[in-house]
Amino acid sequence: MILYPYQKRWLNDESRFKVGMFARQTGKTFTTTLEIVLDCMQAELGGKKARWVILSRGERQAKEAINEGVKRHLEALGIACQIMEVPFSPTINALEVILPNGSKITALPANPDTARGFSANVFLDEFAFHADSREIWKALFPVISAGWKLRVVSTPNGKGNKFYELMTDDNPQWSKHTVDIYQALADGLPRQIDELKQGLNDSDAWQQEFELEWLDEASAWLSYELIDSVEHIDAGKPELYSGNPCYVGVDIGARNDLFVIWVIEEVGDVYWTRELITRRRISFAEQDDLLDDVFNRYRVIRCCIDKTGMGEKPVEDAQKRYGSTRVEGVMFTLSSKLAMATIGKQAFEDRKIRIPQGDGELREDLHKLKKQSSATGAPRFVAESDSSGHADRTWACFFGIECR
Incomplete structure (x- = not known):
């Protein structure tokens, strides 16, 4: 399992409140799910149980966080686990991973109701793209108030969301990480920037998703x-x-x-x-x-x-x-x-x-x-x-x- 320096910096940051703005396809979800798995393993070795909830922008992304993140890490560590699809509400199913000693990782689509339904450490994945991000935030914060940890990662998605505020507010309680495509490349990520940029053929999308500029498509007169x-x-x-x-x-x-x-x-x-x-x-x-x-x-x-x-x-x-x-x-x-x-x-x-x-x-x-x-x-x-x-x-x- 190869981790680049920017991923190690994120992984080794043990701050309670941590927010990261990463370029697309630089491994932000992969690294954060690794942190979750390692946190669960550490708890189990100490005879305790860890509890994590992953809130993703949609059901597909929640499944990817479990199958391409949590499951892969556990398999690499040789840890047996059980993955179940369980009903959370009449319209929403959650994926749960239960470790041998009872630690549990749950992934499901984010909305104010799902954010309110747990008392656990929380990972907000691609938070800038969550619908009703401010309502989710208001519902979520009491959930983690009793000493739980909070991880927030995303690429930018304009300025009209809570993620923008987290990254730009001067709040010393938050540990902030920013990794654009050039930093990831300097840290060893194998990417061909010219090829990516030409293939994308969209300067605004390139600036926002790879250079991490705060663009607001909503203000463009002609989309x-x-x-x-x-x-x-x-x-x-x-x-x-x-x-x-x-x-x-x-x-x-x-x-x-x-x-x-x-x-x-x-x-x-x-x-x-x-x-x-x-x-x-x-x-x-x-x-x-x-x-x-x-x-x-x-x-x-x-x-x-x-x-x-x-x-x-x-x-x-x-x-x-x-x-x-x-x-x-x-x-x-x-x-x-x-x-x-x-x-x-x-x-x-x-x-x-x-x-x-x-x-x-x-x-x-x-x-x-x-x-x-x-x-x-x-x-x-x-x-x-x-x-x-x-x-x-x-x-x-x-x-x-x-x-x-």
């Missing part, structure tokens, strides 16, 4: 699931333009932000992305040339352009060339952003838009936009700026949909 649902292999191909009316959204950018033109062709009741043009650090003259080319190649009915700040002159120039009835300047305000973002999201939810398939930068850009509350409680939209932009593609898309 990955929503983005994936409107991707199509034929979207984003100018050669497939069929001559229908088009609507164009333009996000003006200079210096570090992108200049983006998003061309939408209306085909029936579906908005097909026909072309997505992105440029960085080009002159206003070059921006005008790109927009002129779009007007020449497509039957543009309306074009909405960001005229906030430096955008006023490009809007004025475009209106002179194509008329103020075809070109509209849109000021970025809290209310206009909310209106555009709401209409844009509705198009995604109703599957009324088609976007290019397999464009990683586009997916990240669309997912980057977050809705937050300001100090006054008013909604506002923010997006982190990085090398791929500042949600510039997203706003160009929303401008195009707004034109419709």
Whole structure:
């Protein structure tokens, strides 16, 4: 049985209250169930009985904790044991392992009722993913108040759960362990990071589950699931333009932000992305040339352009060339952003838009936009700026949909 240094640190930490945030597939459940088995064995050697309860996110995970954790450790130690499936309630069964001298390990799905039903040492496995984690916590803590130990492990799952509070609160009663994929690799865990990252193909999931970043999918205006649902292999191909009316959204950018033109062709009741043009650090003259080319190649009915700040002159120039009835300047305000973002999201939810398939930068850009509350409680939209932009593609898309 090979244990890496980070696993040994966790195993050898005898603190009563212990919480660990571990990257996926680094052996957090395996190591904690080993601690449980060793604790039971130590009790039995001293003529005592130990009592442990494992609360998992679901029935399948509870069975895995017993079969892939507890059972394997006992077999490796040559210890005979009895595993039984026993009814806990009319709808929930528990798995119990009974050791030769009466120590008992019980595993079952976590909810406030199961958390309330024992007096024992407790292991909360993948606690960030437990439904009603705060209610479970309130029900659980009196259970372990009489000197019992508590073990909590998980990967992050946003900030709206009790696990986030445990890991971030400054509470000296808790011994905290953090092991991201890079620490596990440095301690000898055999993993190919580039292969894993490319295979996952989801930067938010990588940051959260392997780099242990506190991401909150709930604040993303467009979820990955929503983005994936409107991707199509034929979207984003100018050669497939069929001559229908088009609507164009333009996000003006200079210096570090992108200049983006998003061309939408209306085909029936579906908005097909026909072309997505992105440029960085080009002159206003070059921006005008790109927009002129779009007007020449497509039957543009309306074009909405960001005229906030430096955008006023490009809007004025475009209106002179194509008329103020075809070109509209849109000021970025809290209310206009909310209106555009709401209409844009509705198009995604109703599957009324088609976007290019397999464009990683586009997916990240669309997912980057977050809705937050300001100090006054008013909604506002923010997006982190990085090398791929500042949600510039997203706003160009929303401008195009707004034109419709």
